[in-house]
Amino acid sequence: MIASHSLKRWYLIHKWSSLICTGFLLLICLTGLPLVFRDEIDQWLQPHHYVTLPADTPQVSLDRLATASHRLYPGEVIASMFADDDEPQIYVWMAPSFAQMRAQPETMHFVRFDARTGEVLETTKSAAEQPKTFIDIMLALHTDLFVDLPGELFLGSMALLFVLAIVSGVVLYGPFMKKLAFGTVRADRSSRLKWLDLHNLLGITVMAWTLVVGATGVMNELSTPLFALWQQTDVKSLLASYQGTSAPPQIALPSLQTALETASHAVPGMTVTSAVYPGNPFGSPYHYLFWAKGSSTLTSRLLTPVLVDARSGRLSAVVKMPWYLRALEVSRPLHFGDYGGLPLKILWALLDVITIVILISGLYLWIARRKTQSARLARIIAVHHGDDQQPAASLV
Amino acid sequence: MNPTRSAARGLRHTWTIPLLLAVITMLGLLSALLGEQLGWKVVAWVALMVPVATSIWYARWKRT
Known part of the structure; x- marks a missing residue:
């Protein structure tokens, strides 16, 4: 009592x-x-329509999307690509430069492609030039x-x-x-x-x-400080041996599609959902960074980073995530109720x-x-x- | 009756239903996260309906 x-x-x-x-x-x-x-609200406000193709239609080569994106926005850099597994679409995120992206993240914008045909479905202005959507607010x-x-x-x-x-x-x-x-x-x-x-x-x-x-x-x-902590510790020591080297400019990078296949082979049973270009503040200066996920409700929330060398195109590392980021990943569905x-x-x-x-x-x-x-x-x-x-x- | 016994009875009286509700809620939250088949999702829906229905039932219909 x-x-x-x-x-x-x-x-x-x-x-x-x-x-x-x-x-x-x-x-x-x-x-x-x-x-x-x-x-549901996004889908209702901006319904996405796709051409009907056989379910086993292969995904378009990411290299083709990179070329198309550079042609659409010459002089800009590709920051990352993201494949949605619910819909046959691939987002290519771009920025005027990585320096600008670091200083003003709202300068980023995306091109949305059909993942099977490689057709451009949507282009956006930067977040700074666009009115905020209801969900954004x-x-x-x-x-x-x-x-x-x-x-x-x-x-x-x-x-x-x-x-x-x-x-x-x-x-x-x-x-x-x-x-x-x-x-x-x-x-x-x-x-x-x-x-x-x-x-x-x-x-x-x-x-x-x-x-x-x-x-x-x-x-x-706490996700921002937790990711910063990880970058300052594990990621820093992982990248220490590359200090002093540099990745080639974007047009001279090794094939992204080949790098994706290398990364996928390194994590059997997992699906790579995004590719982060070398130089992106949220990636490595020396690597393509791929994020792979598992296939079950729980493991699809647990992401594994895979690094592919941006000069040789060879696998560098499958990175083990620290416990506090695993805890963060598990806490997401339990907060959102989307599982x-x-x-x-x-x-x-x-x-x-x-x-x-x-x-x-x-x-x-x-x-x-x-x-x-x-x-x-x-x-x-x-x-x-x-x-x-x-x-x-x-x-x- | 000795006092510890009656204290324990008081605790049981107050906490049985709240603890049961908490356990059911946690089972619901975890079964949809850890279970793959539809059956586990259904378990989650039914389990989470329990605190919602309890709230509505006692707040709306049961008046003393």
Whole structure:
């Protein structure tokens, strides 16, 4: 059983951790709602159409896509290519130069190709010149408040407070429910009591889900520093032996398609989904970097980097990911709810709505409590000034 | 009855259903992640329906 002074401490922890994060958590929950259905919304706003070809039509050579992209945007560099496994399409991301890409990531743009015919399906202006889409805005409000890393760390700390609020709320649940059966909602008395019961009921019922989504949310907001840590440690020592060498200019690079085949052979059973060009700030200065993924629900979220030498075209390394990036990768599906079809997404959205009710009821309880307290204070002051009719005894 | 026994009974009284809900939720979250066949996805859907349905049932229909 919890001693009353420690109960009071938990109450204060619950009060302050939730008060600080509630506003931001409401924003996160509201913007998270459309983000759960991001793929469906994208598909609905901008439907992609493809020519019908036999299912075994081979994929076009990446070299052909590279040549076509350079022809479309002469003087620019290809940053990376990304093959979508849901749709027969390949995105070629380009930038004016790698220096510019590093300084202003929003100068990047893409060309979208049909993965079988090599036909250009779509070209875009850079993100800087394009109006933000609805999903872009939702994502920014959900993850970084339009200010990149500081925003990520800020919302990450709000998510951490949310986790603390859940834990302290669970601790308080026991003493609150000591004499009550599970699910008791005392609706016939004050509205504050009814909402207190609802807050407790909903909070404890979806506790496991809110804890998982809250904790994985914290994890996701740490992705930038975690990747930076990896680059500063493992990646740095991996690339140390190449120091002083340099990759040839893009037009003189060895065949990307051959490099892709080399990389694929190095990771049997896995599928290479993207190729990062040498010189890309998110890759190696001396290699093509390929990201390969497994085929199951879980392993398709676990990416393995494969490095192919950008001068010789030979395999350099299959890189082992550190545990903290593996943890990050596992935390993604558990945050997004995108690993069990549309029914799981709908359940995710419903649980999100329940969380919103918990947040609002918590806020209401705090306001209602303050009101009772200030009304009581006002009455005490009134009595003190002798202009209240009520007997003072009733105030205690 | 001795006091530890009644304390344990109190704990059980308060925590049985919340713990059960937490275990079912976790089973649901993991079965869709680790299971490949459709059956595992269905297990996840049913399991996650449990906290949602519990919330709605007690909040909306069951009034004491």
